[in-house]
Structure formats: C-alpha cells, structure tokens
Amino acid sequence: MQVTETLNEGLKRSYQITLTADELDNKVEQKLVEAQPDVEMKGFRKGKVPLALLKKQFGPRVLGEAMQETIDGAMNDHFEQSGERPALQPEVKMTNEDWKEGDDVVVEMSYEALPEIPEVDMKGVTLEKMVVKAAEADIEEALGNLAGTAQNFKARRKGSKAKDGDQVVIDFLGKVDGEAFDGGAAEDYPLTLGSNSFIPGFEEQLVGAKAEEEIEVKVTFPAEYQAENLAGKDAVFECTVKEVKEPVPAEIDDELAKQFGAEDLDGLKAQVTERLEAEFAGASRAVMKRALLDVLDDKVAFDLPPSLQEAEAKQIAHQLWHEENPDAEGHDHPEIEVTDEANKLAERRVRLGLLLAEVGQKAKVEVSDAEMTQAIMAQARQYPGQERQFFEFIQQNQQMQQQLRAPIFEDKVVDYLFELAEVSEKEVSKDDLQKAVEALDDE
Incomplete structure (x- = not known):
C-alpha cells in the first residue's frame, strides 16, 4: 500500500492512498481462509469447502469489507505514525469512480489536523x-418565599365571590351525553382556581361563584386526553360550591419547618x-x-x-x-x-x-x-x-x-x-x- 502526501498547508492535510489489486485480493483471500472452518455448503463437510469455491460464492461480498478494513487500517497507521489528530472525521473518497474488480483502489483522505497546543504556564496567575x-x-426573604408556597386557605366572608387564586370546596358530578362516567365525581374537593389542575376552561367558570351556589360547568375534553372514551367529548359538570376560601401565607414557625423536612x-x-x-x-x-x-x-x-x-x-x-x-x-x-x-x-x-x-x-x-x-x-x-x-x-x-x-x-x-x-x-x-x-x- 502506498500513502502519498498531496497537501500540507497550515492545518490542512490531504493524502492519496493506493491499495493495489493484488493487496486487495490477498486481503479477501485471508478473510475467506479465516472463515473457511465454519462454512457449511451442500456437498461438502463443514470446513472443507474449497477456497476457490468460497471465493466465487462469497468473494464479491467480502470485497467491500476487505477494502474498508484496509483503508481504515492505513488511516489508523498514518495517525499513529505521524502523531497527528484530526479536528473532525476525515473525509475519504475514491478518486477512481469507474473502479472495477481487478483495478487498484485509489482513495483520497483529507482532514484538518489539530494544532500543537502550547503548555499553559499558570505561574503568577x-x-x-x-x-x-x-x-x-436574605434568609427572611427565602423563608417568606417558602411560606408563600406552603400557603393555607381561610374562609372568606359569607357571600363573597371566588377570585382567581382562591380555593373553592366543591361537590361535582360529570356527565357526557347525560350519562355519568367513571372518575367524574367527587365530594368536598378543594380546587385552587388558576392552578390548571382541571380540564381547560373548568376553573375559569367557577370564578365569581359563591358558597351554596350550584353551577353547571361545560367543557370539552382535549383530543389527546388519556381516557380514550372521553377524548374530544363535550361534558357537563354539576357543581355545588360548599366553601370559598382565600389564600393566606403559612406562618413562619416550627410547623412550616416540618413541612420542608426540618x-x-x-x-x-x-x-x-x-x-x-x-x-x-x-x-x-x-x-x-x-x-x-x-x-x-x-x-x-x-x-x-x-x-x-x-x-x-x-x-x-x-x-x-x-x-x-x-x-x-x-x-x-x-x-x-x-x-x-x-x-x-x-x-x-x-x-x-x-x-x-x-x-x-x-x-x-x-x-x-x-x-x-x-x-x-x-x-x-x-x-x-x-x-x-x-x-x-x-x-x-x-x-x-x-x-x-x-x-x-x-x-x-x-x-x-x-x-x-x-x-x-x-x-x-x-x-x-x-x-x-x-x-x-x-x-
């Protein structure tokens, strides 16, 4: 195999690798000899198939593999001997595109080499x-933020309307086409308005609700809803508002600490x-x-x-x-x-x-x-x-x-x-x- 440098400019490198037809043929024969003991073919005992027959039967299939292995080996040898490292994967292409079996293989390998990097002297840095x-x-501010995330709720004055961020305690029963469905009912459920924990459009219809008020909430289940029998369906939820509560920050005390594992x-x-x-x-x-x-x-x-x-x-x-x-x-x-x-x-x-x-x-x-x-x-x-x-x-x-x-x-x-x-x-x-x-x- 012959490797000839065709470009050495700055960090750019290019080499022509020539693999002769004889070298490639020897490589194919070597691979077939290695595989021969395991080959079974009708009319021959395992491992006794003649090499000439193997070459005729499997030679074309092994040819590409042998070519790739040989070129890869030549590239690895080049980098090992030169000590160079490519910045990116080298570009490899055959230059004799009209190649046919029996011809030499001529390949061009191009890459950019990584530069020589000088030692870093950290003395005096x-x-x-x-x-x-x-x-x-800072600590008090952080504790206040924690108290905000662990907020409690207290009952609003009787007759107060629920606002976004309030908690409403509700009983609800959901129906599709007039029929109740599994998982569509609950009692004394604490729902924080604006939390987006329910179907889109549900919570917004409870803003302005009062305690002891009955409301019909009409929604459409999302098309990608996890329950296939409900996906894309219109539904009506019969809701009874039992309490309206406003958010209040938790007290910064031992109880708050326990909520956060202290x-x-x-x-x-x-x-x-x-x-x-x-x-x-x-x-x-x-x-x-x-x-x-x-x-x-x-x-x-x-x-x-x-x-x-x-x-x-x-x-x-x-x-x-x-x-x-x-x-x-x-x-x-x-x-x-x-x-x-x-x-x-x-x-x-x-x-x-x-x-x-x-x-x-x-x-x-x-x-x-x-x-x-x-x-x-x-x-x-x-x-x-x-x-x-x-x-x-x-x-x-x-x-x-x-x-x-x-x-x-x-x-x-x-x-x-x-x-x-x-x-x-x-x-x-x-x-x-x-x-x-x-x-x-x-x-």
Whole structure:
C-alpha cells in the first residue's frame, strides 16, 4: 500500500492512498481462509469447502469489507505514525469512480489536523474569589418565599365571590351525553382556581361563584386526553360550591419547618442558609471561571482548524438570531449571516475548548461513572414517569453521553487550573456579586 502526501498547508492535510489489486485480493483471500472452518455448503463437510469455491460464492461480498478494513487500517497507521489528530472525521473518497474488480483502489483522505497546543504556564496567575455570606434579610426573604408556597386557605366572608387564586370546596358530578362516567365525581374537593389542575376552561367558570351556589360547568375534553372514551367529548359538570376560601401565607414557625423536612424553625433556617450560600458560591465560581478563561485567552495563541471555527460561528450566529427573534419557532427561516461578533466569539470558544481538552488530557482528568450517572439522573428528573426510558436512551446514544460528559470534564479541568493559580478570597455583598454575574452577560 502506498500513502502519498498531496497537501500540507497550515492545518490542512490531504493524502492519496493506493491499495493495489493484488493487496486487495490477498486481503479477501485471508478473510475467506479465516472463515473457511465454519462454512457449511451442500456437498461438502463443514470446513472443507474449497477456497476457490468460497471465493466465487462469497468473494464479491467480502470485497467491500476487505477494502474498508484496509483503508481504515492505513488511516489508523498514518495517525499513529505521524502523531497527528484530526479536528473532525476525515473525509475519504475514491478518486477512481469507474473502479472495477481487478483495478487498484485509489482513495483520497483529507482532514484538518489539530494544532500543537502550547503548555499553559499558570505561574503568577492570580484570581479573586468573591465570598458572600447569607444575610439575615436574605434568609427572611427565602423563608417568606417558602411560606408563600406552603400557603393555607381561610374562609372568606359569607357571600363573597371566588377570585382567581382562591380555593373553592366543591361537590361535582360529570356527565357526557347525560350519562355519568367513571372518575367524574367527587365530594368536598378543594380546587385552587388558576392552578390548571382541571380540564381547560373548568376553573375559569367557577370564578365569581359563591358558597351554596350550584353551577353547571361545560367543557370539552382535549383530543389527546388519556381516557380514550372521553377524548374530544363535550361534558357537563354539576357543581355545588360548599366553601370559598382565600389564600393566606403559612406562618413562619416550627410547623412550616416540618413541612420542608426540618425538625424546627432553626433547622429550616440552617437549611436555607446552606442553600443560599451554595447558590452564591456557584455564582462566584462562574465569575472566577470567566476571569480564568480571560487569562488563558490572553496567554495562549495557536492556529485553529478553520472547519471547527466555521461550524462554531454558524451555531453562535444561529443562536444570536433566535435570541433577537424570539417569536420565530423552529428553523424555517432565511439563511443566517455569520457576523463579525459570531466569528470573534467562535474563535475564543474553539481556542479555549481545545486548550482545556489538552490540559485535561495531560493532567489525566477523567469523568467517573458515578459522575455520569449523577448527570443522567439530573436530566432524567425533567421527564417524570419516564426516567427509566430516558436512562436507557442515554446508554444507547454515544452522542448524548458526550454532550453530558463534556461540561463535567470542562468543570473538572477548570477546578484543576484553579488549584494551580493563586486564589485570594474577598468578602462582598450579594449586590456586588449580582453585578459581577450580570456583567458576564454583557461581555
């Protein structure tokens, strides 16, 4: 086999790979010899079919497989010997399109090589870590929010009309075509108006209702309703309003604490403090990470594979266009022009992405199975009731696994670089941290 370099310009590479007809024929024969002991054919004992007959019978079928294996082997040998790594999957195509059995196979392999990435010298790199302690006002605000979500209801003054957000206690009986149906009746049911927990259009018809009032609620079941016998059907619910109650915040006390799994109010305050400071720490880390990436972007320069930068720029331009046109759904829109802003941002992202990947590889940073499982479970929680199917989907999809692994890997590399830098802590207010976070979006 002959491999000839035809292009070496910047990071662009191209090679001509020639596989002679004799080499290909030998490869086919080798594969048939390997398979011969297991082949059964009428008129011959197992493993005793003559090679010439096997070649006649199975040669054309094995030919393509042998060709692919040989070309793949030549590519792997090239990358192993040259030490180069392609930025994207190499493009491989036959140049003699009129090829027929007995001809040499001539293939052109083209790719962009990943650049040589210089070592990162973290000596003298200083970073500032913003530290925010949860203030009493922050804790009280968080407790108030919890009390709001755990609101209670108290009876409104007699004769009061139900408002959106109120709770009405009702008896109801649902009928379709004058006949009651299973699951369509209940007594003393507490329904919060505006919660959208009932069929669309149901709750709105109870706004303005009074206690002891009887109301007919007319609705249409959605076409995709889970009960097929009711899907798309018109229904009438005979409702008796027994009470109208207004929402009142829960008291911030030990009882509220128990609703959220704490033993008492002090325990709940400790939980809230821990959660707030974890949120502050996450925001602080994002600010420090941006500062680190800015330092790396200034310190390290190298050529970028044009295809990677172009693909990233197109993706960024597409994202920016949708942010500026939020009403446009899907991708049925004019071709999006790649702006200078998108190109500049793409250059930074590709450079830093390659740099972090190189640092992580040299530092032997790895994403553990436990970390991947945790990430998958976090994603699966977005699909309640379908967690198992989501888990199985991820296990069978290498691309999705890589999408989940990449940000974990990057964060671990960033943590590794934090350890090499000189980090000083500075206690600041929540407002100062908030301004620093908002500044990230402005850059």
